[in-house]
Amino acid sequence: MDLRRGEPILVQDMAEPRGTSPESWTTDLVFERPGALRRAIKAGILNPLVNYFPAPILRLALRLLRSELAASNWTDPGGWRSMVISYDGERKRFADRLLCTLGTIPMALRNRRVLGARILARLIDASDQPAPHVLCLGAGPGHIITDALLQCRRREARATLVDLNADAFTYGRRLAAQKGTGDRVRFVQGDVRDVAGMLEQPPDVVKMLGICEYLSDEQVASIAATVARRMRRGAAMVFNSLSEAHGTDRFFRRVFRLQMIHRTPGHLQDLMRAAGFTDFSAHAEPLGVYHVIVGRKG
Numbered sequence: 001m002d003l004r005r006g007e008p009i010l011v012q013d014m015a016e017p018r019g020t021s022p023e024s025w026t027t028d029l030v031f032e033r034p035g036a037l038r039r040a041i042k043a044g045i046l047n048p049l050v051n052y053f054p055a056p057i058l059r060l061a062l063r064l065l066r067s068e069l070a071a072s073n074w075t076d077p078g079g080w081r082s083m084v085i086s087y088d089g090e091r092k093r094f095a096d097r098l099l100c101t102l103g104t105i106p107m108a109l110r111n112r113r114v115l116g117a118r119i120l121a122r123l124i125d126a127s128d129q130p131a132p133h134v135l136c137l138g139a140g141p142g143h144i145i146t147d148a149l150l151q152c153r154r155r156e157a158r159a160t161l162v163d164l165n166a167d168a169f170t171y172g173r174r175l176a177a178q179k180g181t182g183d184r185v186r187f188v189q190g191d192v193r194d195v196a197g198m199l200e201q202p203p204d205v206v207k208m209l210g211i212c213e214y215l216s217d218e219q220v221a222s223i224a225a226t227v228a229r230r231m232r233r234g235a236a237m238v239f240n241s242l243s244e245a246h247g248t249d250r251f252f253r254r255v256f257r258l259q260m261i262h263r264t265p266g267h268l269q270d271l272m273r274a275a276g277f278t279d280f281s282a283h284a285e286p287l288g289v290y291h292v293i294v295g296r297k298g
């Protein structure tokens, strides 16, 4: 894949004094929003159509149209390649252009990336550690942390990216080299459920964006409790909820074979609270699909 594509929706970063409240960190961000007409057409026509049209016919159509988004989900449901295609500004296939332009989830994912990167950049800047270390669990190639490292003012900040899939790192290394962050990121192939073995350095920020929806409550709770034991008091955990507001879960389950676990911000915060986090702030992207939530180690 061509790395020049998949550029973030660039938002000019503004110098921000330390110590401002998390609520003020995101007020100037520019998000993607569908217009009222598109929302009405989606809710009244497109969503019912894709949710209830026979799945084998939809799958055949996507195969014939050579959709890379569909193919990547069939091979690796919710994997990093489908994220790259959703983030990507120039998709090769007509079907993917349609899915990623009209689809609520791809648009909400791009919004989550913008929101997550800004929040991480602010947390890095606000850290009282000399070289803030971000542990990214289920990082994929690292688009969000790369954006954050480029936005933050602390050039000494470092990140460890953990993912099951080694292919994500081949792409991620090229992305980091191209963006000039190659010497600030480290790639660790592994299962986030084995995070205990990845904590030789206590993380100043833990990032769990795009991973909780693929883990059970017990797995989220266990990972959070394990990292909490190594984190300093006040260190941040960043994670996201997923609501059914996208209206296409039936389509994703039947056609993409994607099983995502939907949880409210409150549900996830309860899991994180039990693991030792507190003082939560939840930041919604405008489609209402994702909240990016920050908790602090108590």
Ligand SMILES: C[S@@+](CC[C@H](N)C(=O)[O-])C[C@H]1O[C@@H](n2cnc3c(N)ncnc32)[C@H](O)[C@@H]1O
Pocket (backbone or CB within 6 Å): 078, 079, 080, 083, 137, 138, 139, 140, 141, 142, 143, 144, 162, 163, 164, 165, 168, 190, 191, 192, 193, 209, 210, 211, 214
């Ligand atoms: C939906 S992608 C999110 C990528 C990135 N965090 C983002 O938001 O752009 C989920 C990633 O989590 C990885 N993943 C899923 N389960 C995992 C596990 N148990 N351990 C490590 N990585 C995992 C997948 O390989 C994939 O790269």
